[in-house]
Amino acid sequence: MASFIYRLLSQRTNREVSRAVRRLSTGQRLATGILLGLIWAILLGAMVPLMAQTLPQAPNAVLSQVVTPSNPPGNRGSEPPRPPRAVDIQNHWAADCLQALSDRQLLPLDRDQRFHPEAAATWADLATLLTQGLPAAGVPYQGANAAERALGLASPVNPLHTYPDRYYDANRTITRAEALTALAARAGLPYVARPGDLLRTGLTDGARVPLYGREGVAAALSAGRLVNQAAPQTLSPNQVATRAEVAALVCKASPESALQATIPPAWVTPLPELPPQIQPLQEVRGVWMTNIDSTVLFSQANLAAGVARLKALNFNTLYPVVWNGGYTLHPSAIAERMLGRAKRLYPNESPALEAAQGDRDMLRELIDLAHAEGMAVVPWFEFGFMAPAEASYPLRREHPDWFTQRRDGTQDDVQGAETFVWMNPFHPQVQRLLLLLVDEVLQNYDVEGIQFDDHLGLPVAMGYDPYTVNLYRQDHGGTAPSDDESDAEWVRWRAEKITTFVEGLHRLVKNRQPQAIVSISPNPYPFSYGRYLQDWPTWEQRGFVEELVVQVYRNELDRFAWELNKPSIEQARRHISTSIGLLSGLRGRPTDGALLTEQLAATRDRAYAGVSYFFYETLWVAGAETAEERLHQFQSGFALPVPRPGG
Numbered sequence: 069m070a071s072f073i074y075r076l077l078s079q080r081t082n083r084e085v086s087r088a089v090r091r092l093s094t095g096q097r098l099a100t101g102i103l104l105g106l107i108w109a110i111l112l113g114a115m116v117p118l119m120a121q122t123l124p125q126a127p128n129a130v131l132s133q134v135v136t137p138s139n140p141p142g143n144r145g146s147e148p149p150r151p152p153r154a155v156d157i158q159n160h161w162a163a164d165c166l167q168a169l170s171d172r173q174l175l176p177l178d179r180d181q182r183f184h185p186e187a188a189a190t191w192a193d194l195a196t197l198l199t200q201g202l203p204a205a206g207v208p209y210q211g212a213n214a215a216e217r218a219l220g221l222a223s224p225v226n227p228l229h230t231y232p233d234r235y236y237d238a239n240r241t242i243t244r245a246e247a248l249t250a251l252a253a254r255a256g257l258p259y260v261a262r263p264g265d266l267l268r269t270g271l272t273d274g275a276r277v278p279l280y281g282r283e284g285v286a287a288a289l290s291a292g293r294l295v296n297q298a299a300p301q302t303l304s305p306n307q308v309a310t311r312a313e314v315a316a317l318v319c320k321a322s323p324e325s326a327l328q329a330t331i332p333p334a335w336v337t338p339l340p341e342l343p344p345q346i347q348p349l350q351e352v353r354g355v356w357m358t359n360i361d362s363t364v365l366f367s368q369a370n371l372a373a374g375v376a377r378l379k380a381l382n383f384n385t386l387y388p389v390v391w392n393g394g395y396t397l398h399p400s401a402i403a404e405r406m407l408g409r410a411k412r413l414y415p416n417e418s419p420a421l422e423a424a425q426g427d428r429d430m431l432r433e434l435i436d437l438a439h440a441e442g443m444a445v446v447p448w449f450e451f452g453f454m455a456p457a458e459a460s461y462p463l464r465r466e467h468p469d470w471f472t473q474r475r476d477g478t479q480d481d482v483q484g485a486e487t488f489v490w491m492n493p494f495h496p497q498v499q500r501l502l503l504l505l506v507d508e509v510l511q512n513y514d515v516e517g518i519q520f521d522d523h524l525g526l527p528v529a530m531g532y533d534p535y536t537v538n539l540y541r542q543d544h545g546g547t548a549p550s551d552d553e554s555d556a557e558w559v560r561w562r563a564e565k566i567t568t569f570v571e572g573l574h575r576l577v578k579n580r581q582p583q584a585i586v587s588i589s590p591n592p593y594p595f596s597y598g599r600y601l602q603d604w605p606t607w608e609q610r611g612f613v614e615e616l617v618v619q620v621y622r623n624e625l626d627r628f629a630w631e632l633n634k635p636s637i638e639q640a641r642r643h644i645s646t647s648i649g650l651l652s653g654l655r656g657r658p659t660d661g662a663l664l665t666e667q668l669a670a671t672r673d674r675a676y677a678g679v680s681y682f683f684y685e686t687l688w689v690a691g692a693e694t695a696e697e698r699l700h701q702f703q704s705g706f707a708l709p710v711p712r713p714g715g
Contacts, residue, residue, distance in 0.1 A: 154183040161297050162312045165319040165330040174200045175315070185312035188241040194314055195219055195238070198254045201318035201327075219254045225630045226253040227284035230638075235280070245277055245305035247314050248294065249284030255321045257287040259629035261666045262342060262673040266290060270301065270340040277305045283633060293321045294337040301337055345669055352647040352678025352712050354385035354617065355687065356448060357434075359392060360415045361655040362685035366425075368433050374684065375437040382706040386438050387519055387589075387617075387680065390431060391449040391505060394456045394463070398431035402504045407462050435513055444516040444712055446587050447509055452523030453498065457487040464489065470498050472526065472533040475551060481527060493526050494536050494565050503576055510580040517585030518577060522619065524570070524588065525600035529553045531562050554598070563601040567610075574612040585614035585714070589649055589680075592618055593636040605636045608644060614714075616640050617680050621651035623659070628667055632674050645677040645713045653686030660691035661698040668705050677713050 154175055157166040166185060169175045175183050176196050195218040206222030214236040215228050227249050235246075242250075251257075260266055263286030267274030270289050277285050285305065288294045295316045296303060320331045355378060359365050364374040365388065378386070390396060395412035396403040404410040413430060414421050431447065438445045455461060455471070457480055463470060472492040473479045479489045491498045506518055532549065540549045540561060550558045574586050588604055596602040607613045618637055622628040631637070632648065640646045648671045653659045664681075671679055681687055690698045 154181060156182045157185055160185050160312060162316050162319075162330075165316050165327070166312065168327055168330050169201065169315055169319065174318075183311065185315070186310050188308045189247065189311045189314045190239055191215070191218065191236060191242055191246075192238040193311055194242055194247055194250055194309075197311075197314050197318050198250060201315075201322060202251075202254050204254060204256070215250065216253070219250060221253055225627055226256075227259075227281075227287060228253040229630065230633050230635060231280050241308045243306050244303060244309045244313065245281035245285055247309045247317060248288045249281045251293065251317050251321055252284035252287040252291075255291075255293070257284075257291045257293065259283055259626045260286050260290045261625060261629070261670040262345065263287075264673045264675075265342055265345065266340070269342055270337060272302045273304065277303070279638075281305060283629065288317075289337055290339060292336055292339065293317065295320050295331055295335050296337065297335045300335055303337075345672060347706075347708055348672065348678075348710065350711050350713050351672075352385055352615075352617075352645065352680065353383045353706055353710075354387055354647065354678065354680030354712075355383055356680065356683045357386055357388040358450075358683045358685075359389060359397060359413060362683065364684050365389075365397065365430050365434075366413065366421075368428070371430070371434050372437055375434070375441060375443070378684075379441045379443065381702050382709045383443065384710070384712045385444045385446065385516075385678075385680065386434065387446050387448040387587075388431065388434050389450045390447040390509065391451050394451060394461055396505065398509075399427070399429055400505065400508055402501075402508050406501060431509075431513060435515065439514070446517045446519050446585070447513070447515055448519045448521070448589075449502070449506065450521060450523065452520050453491045453493045453502070453526060454481075454488050454523045455491050457481075457489045463491070467497070469533075469535060470495055472530045472536060474529045475532040475553070477532075490526055490530050492531075492533055492535060493569060494531070494539060494562070499569055499572070503573065506573065507576055507580055510577065510584060515581075515584060517587050517615065519587035519589060519615075519617075520573075521589040522591050522596065522600055522602065525566055525590075525596070525602040526562065528559060528599055528601060531558075536562075559598070559601065563597060563603045566601055567603055567606055567612075570607050570612045571610070586612065587615040587617060588613050589617040589619060592620060592631050592634060605640065608640045614644055616644060616646045617649050618646065619649040619651075619682070621649065621682070623651075623663070625663075625666055625670065629670055629674075632670065632676070641676055647671075647678040647680055648676050650679050650681050652681040652683065653689055653691070658686055658689040658691040661693045661701045663691075665701045665705060 154166060154170045154177055157163050157170065160166060162185065166175065166183065170177075170183070174197070176193065177183055198219055204220060204222070206220065208217045208220055209222055209224055211224070212221060213228070213231065213233050215231050215233075216224075216226070218236070218238070219228070221228065231249065263282050266286045266289060267277050267282065271277075285294070285303070294300075294303070295313070297316070316331060316335070319327045320336065322328055357364055357374070364370050375386075388397075390398055393412065393415055395407060395409065397411060397413050399410045401410070412422065413425055435445050455463060459465065470491055471479060472490050472494075481488045481490060491501075493499065509515065509518060531553075537549060540558075541547065543561065549555075549561075552558070570586075577584050577586050588607065590596045590602050590604045591600065593602075593605055596604055604613070604616065608616065616637075618631075620628055620631045622631065637646060648667075650664060650667055651659055652664060668679055687702070688695070688698070693701070
């Protein structure tokens, strides 16, 4: 029987087994069935323990889901799988924050589900935590630097805009100051007016915050986002940040209140109360005096009243316009010869008013009044290379080749309700005219210097006149300028030609009055270069300029402070007197006194040489405040008289 069963089990097909079974008697079949059953029972008994040892041991919760009737096999996918949780954050000082981030799948974990909270954070770690934990709409703006791209920042107005590109490396560990600066940028925290004072007052080591991190760290402190569990008022800004420290910053900055609640208030650096700002021992306190929307220049009595009013508020520098509308506002033999009249004080043709002025010399009156009060006078050649668009203007009528044009031949430059044209800054006769006017002022008047503004340049669309095109061909082997007005070489060539003119201007001033300064009031760079071909950082670096008064006409603090931190103006500040031009208002559009006060504080905190207001008449026109409140703000801001830098 045993031999038969062996043969039976070794049959290769079911058909062969069936044939063998049919050949057996009934008794043999019964005995065979009983024996096969015993064999199968023995085999199964041996296999079950082996199967139990090789199957993975599932958690009880998972096993219960598998076996409970309420979750039959067909419904296993109806509940989402539980997210992976970090296994190395228990008992950590930031465990609540880390666990909450882990539950939301916001922690970057390795293959072993570890976060490594005490490991040094890299830029990649920082970017991952910030972009996942602080969602923000938008894509990186064109021109974003590497750090801004990593954080997906959609606007250049952020504390990372001036972060040096060479500092960014995704695999490099980051400092606490870097982490806070990136956090402020990603979270869109607002700039503060007095970051230096805030850091020095609120942190025991605030003075050690590096320049690139000053704005971001101060913004984080001001917004209550600066977390340091061990010592809230000590930052150690240059210490490498851990992954847990970065995560704690994310929790505190999160828009989700539950995440914010994981950070105890005792860990957050409190916002200090700032003391009154200390006024500098010397400072430019200037004002532009115009003949447009203002009558201060139109009589000696008005000038005397204006100087007295400014002196009472401790202003120390006046920038009176002397070249506007294509004419001089003071008697000029050069203007009489070239323009047919010695002066035109009023902005428009007003024969009766001009006749009433007689032989009055506005500039000499102002110099005498100002110097008697110890105030500096720097005549302002406002129009630069710009000219009136009227066909009757003597230079347009007699020297049409002195004017430049766009590629399509048009010349008019519409600015608001007015239209102007541009003299060609590359034409030697145009250059000679401006230099003669400057030389005449230096010969005839005792002044502290001369000033030009953003009109000592040229709109980038201009320069396609025949004279300039031919000059460019001479310098480029016969090749014509690009049809693209913003072509890099075409822009560079024109800008360098204007730089050469500024060099000659500086040489003239120093030859005529060595103590006089060349003052330039441009737009911020690189706008000044890309729009008006003014490469003023090069002028400053080559020593052609002794004073900058950069026009930062902004109506909100964020953009204002952002402009003050651009590398170009920051570098200039270290070399020469660099002040900030503030817009005190335009006709019918006064600037609120509170904003002007905030901008003055911001300028001082960042160690600029001073401020100048555009323009005199709008100093006294109230915005949201009353006239008395506005006056009081100026009195408080300039409480003590101080000299301007350089005497």
